[in-house]
Amino acid sequence: MADAATAVAATEMTVEMVKASQLGMKALGAGIAVGLTGIGTGLAEMAIGSAAVGATAENKDVFGLVLLLTVIPETIVIFGLVVGLLLLF
Amino acid sequence: MLTPEGMTRVLIAATKSQMEPVIREMYRQHLFHIEEFVEKDRIEYEGYRIGTPLPQANETSRELLRLRGITNAFMIRDDQEASQSERQKNAHLKEVVEKELPILEQEVEELLGRRSRLDTQVKEYEQKISGLQPFRDVPFDLELLRGYKTFSVFSGYILRDISLDIPHEMFTSDTKKAKFVILIVSNQHRGSAEQALLDAQFQAVPIPEENGLAKDRIGFYESQILAVKGELEDINRRLEDLKKEHKNLFLACNELLTADVEMAEAPLRFATTGETFIVEGWVPTAELEKFRQGIHYATGGKVYVYELEGSEIEDIAPTEYHNVGFAKPTEMLMDVYSRPRYTEIDPTLLVSIIFPIFFGIILGDVGYGAILLALSIGLQRFMKGDDGTRLLKVLRNASISSIVFGILFSEFFGFSLPWSPILFSRHLNIGGHAAGHGPEVTSLMIMAIWIGILQITLGRVLGIINHARQDHGSHRVKAVMANLGWIMVLWGILLMLWASFTMPFMPDFTGLPPIVMGLNLSSILGIVLILLGVIFIIRDSALEIVELPTILSHVLSYARLVGVGLSSVAIAMVVNFIAIGLIIEPQLESLSAVGVIIIIVGALVFVIGHLLNTILGMLGGGLQSIRLQYVEFFTKFYKGGGKKYTPFGMKKRFMED
Structure with missing residues (x-):
């Protein structure tokens, strides 16, 4: 009985605790947003990047074009970054 | 300013007797971009043929080839320009090429020939030594192992000991990996000896064609190698002296002969008939009059120079940048992407203004900006090559902008300057003692x-x-x-x-x-x-x-301007917090001997952390801001793919004009 009572007391939360936990959730959300989009960008750029390096090795003139193609997926992580920053601040 | 240098299509027609003076003058002026003639490409040129090189072409290129062989052997690089006095010395280069150069070339070639002969000799001796090496411990003369009719001699390595029940004589010596053996048996027992050796995984070693003790022979060859190497050193020293003494002469001759060969081979790009030739090309419009007059004087007015006009011609004109001095280094960033077409807007000036601003917004920090500024100015002295210096100048402009934005953002290595941010605050609340309110991310x-x-x-x-x-x-x-x-x-x-x-x-x-x-x-x-x-x-x-x-x-x-910038600020503040807040400050409260060491460690963390962040900031700031130009800006209007304007001729570095 005594154990149950302390457990109930422990789960009762004050407003400050709720606020703090919300802050933590926001930070987690921001982290997940940036992290997952980062992985997405990485996966997408992996294949493009290796092909781009190969193409540049064969013909240096295409460097500008392949750089452009390589960085196109970066938009994904930028979206994640925007969401993350807006969540945090 | 936003357009490339204006070009005029020029057609030159004359009799073949004027070919050489025209080529010479074009080469000297270094203005005429030759449009190569392709047979059967255009109807109006029907019946024309590609020209043949000038008569001296063959001999000159042979001469050039020999000279290049020597400069390559010397590993002479033409990385600097000759001074004025050295240039004047080269005034009578033509005579030098005819008289002195052959003698010099002969000397060098002789030396090089001797060097390669001696090199092969050293290799031969070394081979002999390695053949003799297994016999080093054999205590009898090598000629005793050869020339028997009734005996067979085996020599080689075995992995296991062998025991023979036939009459034989055997010598063994131990080496690192296996046992070396010399076995002599009479011919009638040869079969069983071979079988026994085979069982011991015998690897034959040929008996060297030498007389006397192997040890003595090795010593003899080693002394021979030493002698030859001494001789080689002598030759190398001679060559080095020659190189030092005549380096400039070689480079100047190289330049002269290269020019001669290029001129002699120019007719390969012309359209010719039996007695006349026509060449088309491009001259910057601003220089057209000068070019026309030069050709006129050189040939006594016996040449027909005609300007072609028309918009369809413009589509194939070569592109030469035409920018104010401030924007010139940025041309490098344009060439990395693609040179603008002749008819296109050349955005170099816009990029040269916008790129530093973006860089500054991302890396707006007085400290980092100052480091990069010092770096870009300091490295200019050591950087050779056009692209490198231009890149450094771009970096210089960018770092100045970084300092300006650092003042506006009030940032110095992640600390705040004595004033509050004039633009927007980027100060994060790291370490719990940040001044003012946090970053104004929304703004x-x-x-x-x-x-x-x-x-x-x-x-x-x-x-x-x-x-x-x-x-x-x-x-x-x-x-x-x-x-x-x-x-x-x-x-x-x-x-x-x-x-x-x-x-x-x-x-x-x-x-x-x-x-x-x-x-x-x-x-x-x-x-x-x-x-x-x-x-x-x-x-x-x-x-x-x-x-x-x-x-x-x-x-x-474009949110990356803020995102990448904030991450750079965050790293700077974290470094400060770890180095000063966590390592140095607690030690300062009660100073001890160990504390001093810890403080030094803290200082080290501070320096390394900020060094890392400077590099990250430079890469991040540079790449992200140039990417915004290439991807977001250029895709809206820019095609690129223009031809580079490469006028016929060259900049003389070792000769006077």
């Missing part, structure tokens, strides 16, 4: 978005100009309208957003009275703009519709 974001909106609109406006200039007929109108359509869709979306949301630093149209269906004037205007814009885009190319979302993604892409 910064809106600033970045505004930059994006403006640059993309500018890009589309330039697109309109480019299409109006380059295209012809109905496509021209459609393409111009499509670019206008993209601007209209962008601003239509903005109007609709402003009608529904209140945002800082953006116009607020939420207060306008609704007109139809709860939509106010701003929304209706936005919808009309979007619809019209989409129609304009479809009229040019229906497939472009799939690109519509890029309006949003490209504008939002």
Whole structure:
């Protein structure tokens, strides 16, 4: 009985605790947003990047074009970054 | 300023007797970009043939080849220019090439020949030594192992001991990996001896064709190698002396002969008939008169120089940048992407202004800016090559902008300067003692978005100009309208957003009275703009519709200006907090011997951390801001793929003009 009572007391939360936990959730959300989009960008750029390096090795003139193609997926992580920053601040 | 250097297409026609003076003058002026003649390419040139090289071409190129062989052997690099006095010395180079150079070449070739002969000799001796090596411990003369009729001699390595029950004589010695054995048996027992050796995994070693003890022979050859090496050193020293003494002469001769060969081979790019030749090419319009006069004087007016005109000709003109001095280094960044076409707007000047600003917004820190500025100025002395110095100049401009924005953001290695941020605050609350309120992320974001909106609109406006200039007929109108359509869709979306949301630093149209269906004037205007814009885009190319979302993604892409910048600030502040807050400060309260060491460690953490962040900031700031130009800005108007203007001739570095 005594154990149950302390457990109930422990789960009762004050407003400050709720606020703090919300802050933590926001930070987690921001982290997940940036992290997952980062992985997405990485996966997408992996294949493009290796092909781009190969193409540049064969013909240096295409460097500008392949750089452009390589960085196109970066938009994904930028979206994640925007969401993350807006969540945090 | 925003267009490349103006070019005029020039046609030169003359009799073949004037060919050499014309070529000489063109080469001297270094202005004429030769348009190569291709047989059967154009109808008006029917019957013309590619010219044959001038008579001296063969001999000159042979001479050049020999000279290059020597300069290669010497590993002479033409990495610097000769001084004025050295240039004057080279005034009578023609005679030198004819008289002195052959003698010098002969001497060098002789030395090189001797060197390679001696090199082979050393190799031969070394081979002999390695053949003798297994017999090093054999205590009898080597000739005793050869020339028997009734005996067989085996020599080689075995992995296991062997025991023979036939009459034999055997010598063994141990080496690191296996046992060396010499076995002599009479011919009638040869079979069983071979079998026994085979069982012991015998590896035969040939008996060297030498007389005397192997040890003595090795000593003899070693002394021979030493002697030859001494001789080699002598030769190398002689060659080195020659190189030092005549380096400039070699380079100057190389330049002269290269020029001669290029001139002699120029007719290969001309169109010729039996008695005449025609060459077409490009001359910068500003220099045209000078060029024309030069040709006139050189040939006594016996040459016909004609200017060709027409817009279809312009499409194939070579491109030479025409920028103010400030923008010149940025041409390198343009060449990395692609050189502009002749008819296209050359955005070098715009990039040279916008790129440093973006760099500054991302890496706005007085400290980092100062480090990069010092680096870019200091390295200029050691950097050779045109591209390297231009890159450093771009970095210099960018770091100055970084310092300016550092003052505006009030940042110095992540600390705040004595004033509060003039622009927006980027100070994060790291370590719990940040001054003022945290970063104004929303304001910064809106600033970045505004930059994006403006640059993309500018890009589309330039697109309109480019299409109006380059295209012809109905496509021209459609393409111009499509670019206008993209601007209209962008601003239509903005109007609709402003009608529904209140945002800082953006116009607020939420207060306008609704007109139809709860939509106010701003929304209706936005919808009309979007619809019209989409129609304009479809009229040019229906497939472009799939690109519509890029309006949003490209504008939002400018958020990286803030995102990458904030991450750089965060790293700087974390480094400060770890180095000073966690390591140095607690030790300062009660100083001890160990404390001093810990403080030094803290200082080290501080330096390494900021060094790392400087490099990261330079890469991040540079790459992200150039990427915004290449991807978000250039795709709106820029095609590139222009031909480089390479005038016939060369800049003389070792000779006087």
